[in-house]
Amino acid sequence: MSKRSPRKQRKKFSKGKREQTKSKREVRPQRPPMRGWLGRGRGSSSYVQAADEWRGTTVQVCGLWPYAIGTGTPMVGVPLGRHIHTGATLCCDPISWFQRAKLISNPSAFVLGKPGLGKSTIVRRMATGLAGYGVMPLVLGDLKPDYVDLIEALGGQVITLGRGRGYLNILDPGEAGEAAARLRQAGYSREAAQVLADAHGRRHTMVSALLTILRSSPPTDREETIIDRALKYLDAHHDGVPVLGDLLRVIQDGPAEVRAVALDRGDDARYQAITENLEASLIGLVGGGRLGETFARPTTNPMRRDAPVVYDVSAIDDSEMDLQAATLLACWSAGFGTVNVANALADAGLEPRRHYFVILDELWRALRAGRGMV
Incomplete structure (x- = not known):
């Protein structure tokens, strides 16, 4: 085995580490500044316009709308039935939501509705x-x-x-x-x-x-x-x-x-x-x-x-x-x-x-x- 001085070994190790770090930096994608790339023809803008907004039903824009599935209601309180959209169990009563779930600041409920609908x-x-x-x-x-x-x-x-x-x-x-x-x-x-x-x-x-x-x-x-x-x-x-x-x-x-x-x-x-x-x-x-x-x-x-x-x-x-x-x-x-x-x-x-x-x-x-x- 050839003998090398410790100084040359350290230089070689440091050079290899710099090359490895440089290669990682080259792979990392670069992001444009907040107002676009600077320079002619690179998209720089001094005024950032608001993005266009479009409306549509969840059926039409389901691929763009990320919240396709609603979250379930907390399983705290008296079981009242099934959620009409998600089918999840719905639990609710003013005392449990105040005392255990900490969802409301007052243990009370006001039930208002048309006659004959189940109040x-x-x-x-x-x-x-x-x-x-x-x-x-x-x-x-x-x-x-x-x-x-x-x-x-x-x-x-x-x-x-x-x-x-x-x-x-x-x-x-x-x-x-x-x-x-x-x-x-x-x-x-x-x-x-x-x-x-x-x-x-x-x-x-x-x-x-x-x-x-x-x-x-x-x-x-x-x-x-x-x-x-x-x-x-x-x-x-x-x-x-x-x-x-x-x-x-x-x-x-x-x-x-x-x-x-x-x-x-x-x-x-x-x-x-x-x-x-x-x-x-x-x-x-x-x-x-x-x-x-x-x-x-x-x-x-x-x-x-x-x-x-x-x-x-x-x-x-x-x-x-x-x-x-x-x-x-x-x-x-x-x-x-x-x-x-x-x-x-x-x-x-x-x-x-x-x-x-x-x-x-x-x-x-x-x-x-x-x-x-x-």
Whole structure:
């Protein structure tokens, strides 16, 4: 073997490496600059024109359109059926898409469509699937009925309302008093006060809503203040659960607390003149009228918070639009009050956490009931 100096070997190695790198550079394709190749006749342009755009169906331009197959929907939630184009399984419900899939920022859905196209059917499907996931459906007002058989099959509670069929006392705080006592015993005085304040606000709102439906206009500011002070007087001096007749009696008697906000200036005649319209409206709610006695008697079937519930109001005829709207509002108030109590007890660790799928049907009926409902 011939002997070569290390220096010559390094030169030969370096020369070979440069030739190899040079050959790789020659193979690599060159790309034109952003405005084209520079030089005469090489396509350089100082202004880059927008590319021409053409429209066509996916059948005509399928070779140019790269998205020939759509992506599948996430397999999270209640199975609803098959995608009409791809045939993939479609899963959707507001709670799963919010809690598990993180696809929406609010666990709610607004179902809008023409009559008879399956709005209630898809909501029933969601309620059935969510019940299997441990979420309890609450149907706060069923006018058809569409959900009574479903809630019965789930072993839930069916509450029937209507003329002579069932009553819902809008002044009934529900389980708020019991929950506040439990919270107070456990050392959660602030939370107990919040539960009672929420119950008071709901009762006040419901009285104002019924007056709005009855009058087709909202009560005045002074009447709102009188109602608020009369409800607080009832809470302090009435034994048991009050009804609308008790509220009417307090306003008619005119205790000092109520007279103070009525601004009667110590004049009985002035007080009677101020409260006359309010008394007349409350008499209409207590003694019958368009809304009957549905809200003026003790609640016949209190709502549970540990089972699926449906308020069956299908007995109310469609011609009684005001009564339907008032009943729906009362059901919503009672239902959300129960959910609020359950959440307060769960936050304090006194009860297990429960998740509810709240269904509000026929929203438009309540919105058209009178000015000031929204």
